[in-house]
Amino acid sequence: MRLLFWVAILFGGAVGLALFTQFNQSNLVLFYPPYRVELSLNLALALLLLAFFVVWTILGTARHLSEMPARAAAYRERSRMNRAQAALRESIENLFAGRFARAERTAREAQAWPEQAQTAALIGARAAHRMQETERRDAWMAQVTDPEREQARLVSMAELLVDARDAEGALETIAQLQAQGARQIHVQRIALRAHQHLKNWTEVLRLARSLEKRNALHPVLALRLKQLACEALLEERRHDVQGLQDFWRSLSTDERRAARIAEPAARYFAALGRQDEARKIVEDALKVNWDSRLVLRYAECAEPGRALPQIQQAEKWLTQHPVDADLYFTLGVLCLGEKLWGKAQSSFERALKYADADLQRRLRVRAHLALAKMFEETERPEEAQRHYRESAILAA
Template sequence: MKLWRWILLLVMLAALAAFGWHWVAEDPGYLLVQMRGWQAETTVVAAVVILLLAWALLGAGWFLLRWPFGAFSRRHRRVSRQRLREGLIALMEGRHGDAERDLHRASRLDTLRGPALLAAAEAASRRGENGRALAALDEAGQVSPRAARVLRARVLRREGKSVEALNLLAPEAETGSLTPGGWRELALAALANGDMRRARQALEPLQKSGALGARGFAALEAQVLTASLSAAPDAAALNSQWSQLPKAQRRVPAAIDAYARRAAAFGMVLPAMDEVESALRREWSPLLIETYGALGGEDIEARLRRAESWLDAHPNDAALLLTLGRMCARLQLWGKATQYLERSLALTPMSAAWEALGDVYAGQHDAVLAQRCYRNALALARGEATEALPQGARSARLDTRPIAVEERSEHGVPRLPE
């Protein structure tokens, strides 16, 4: 399609040139120049051509005169760009000393001064040279003040000066003019400083910007909500904060876990159970299954029956089996607890499951097996190999194979296994 456009344009230019030449040929015009007895006669067309040629010759002469002087600046630009490239590669490779040196040299070129100094400050910060990083940011602030301010807050936060980082970003936060990186640093600095209100306020602009991506924002949101709810001083403050959260945030599993555990600590076990059960009805969550089993000893028998009913839909969920084992152990149902925990370990070995199994054997006054389970829990947490239990200690009729869950179509018809 582009080729046809060029052909059409060339045809139109040729037609205009033909008609224009015919028009000029009929009357090319007359030009007379007289000066101090000197006289020149020519046509208008020839005068225009002569002026254009003279302009081109003057431009070429000026370029030739400037070329030797511009060679130094061209080499300076080329070398600075090369150093910037090498410095950024060194920064990504972890050679922070080389990166800082190359980036400082690249900053001598005015057009690269801002990004080079910012990257040099990041390299110095990663080396632990926070003084050098702040000095580089002082210079970078003259060229790129907003980026330098965000990076300065990051350096201060890494150094443990969260109060200074928060005060640095607070004025722009009040006006809503912070960049996405600034809002993230504000949230992290506020968390480190215990200012949960500011940390929550940073979530909305971060979500609107989309700068962190869905996964990154979800992780930060869960961190902020968990810390905020866990810091509630009393039951009234906890309920007030929970009711003021947007609906979407009240459905974050980590936030529900934090609310339920904090509410149970204040003696509000029933509201905590209601939130967890409602969340599990909406969406299955291994985190909330663990929370459900840790909400105190009130009504534990009814909770156990309810949790056992979930096995029909989730027979291979190791977290659910771990929770059932813990609840049975609290009720001193040692046989059922052992079966649930052994099946959980067979599906997904977890340090918490070994610890719970050790509690079961300790409750039965079997110190030898309890100690072995506790050692396995420690070994698994360290990434070391575990030691199998004696064959006689295992449940004789335990089937550790995953149970196939029946799948149905959208019309309720069972699917045949593939």
């Protein structure tokens, strides 16, 4: 539609010009003594228009020639920028592909364009780090001086330091980030690894909880880290009753019910003479996580002469786990402590019956030894000798 409009205007102008020149009888006379030049007005207008186009062409050509050096410089700059951008892309691809020497070389080529020189330096630093070239890595990082790229430099440096097992250096770098107000999830992951290397279990537990809450850590990994931290922190407090109680109360319900956390906690509480607390820990954990370590630990939570409630609880569990060899062994130990010889003997014998010959060999050895000691106490030496012999054979 627009094209038709301009074609109509062009044809209208042509018709108007033709009519103007046909009916225009005017003349133009130029006096330049002693000369007199007489021209038709149409010819004068045509010559004037021609002169305008000639002058315009000459001026345009002169301007174009004067701008040629600047145009050539701009072309060279564009070519250099395009080559640098291509080198930066190639450097990133080589880094991801594991070709670290080529990545470092192309990163150096990408620095030909100053605008991306410091970005290329970050890539070069990572490539040098992968080749374990610490000095070159630090030299690359030293080139990143732009305040806008300071955060990228610090995060990258912290990650590379913790990867090189320089946990203290990584934490110092993270402290600089946090001083600037940075609280990214990725930085917390790096800090978690650094604290894990340094065995700062309090911080490991705090960061694992924080990352798990934000779905930034796989639940299995978060649970494993929390278990490691709790095991270490429980061990640190194993001789301090108050400290052990305070730390145990600080744990969440899910953490207290984890077998790897509840088992050492029950052991330490029992060792400090807090059998009731140890028993509650094991019973609460077994409600949601049936674990052989907790079942075997339950026997140590009994006070001498007061194990009847635990025997009753073990018998209740047997209705749910009728072929659990660990549970029968625990029940036998509890009955042995209360001198219920017949029940203890039947429990140990059932433990031997249901225990796997390969996977629970240690349990079978302990059951034979427990039977041997029981028969010694009840003055049945022949049977005691038989079980001692069986335990020795299994242990060998």
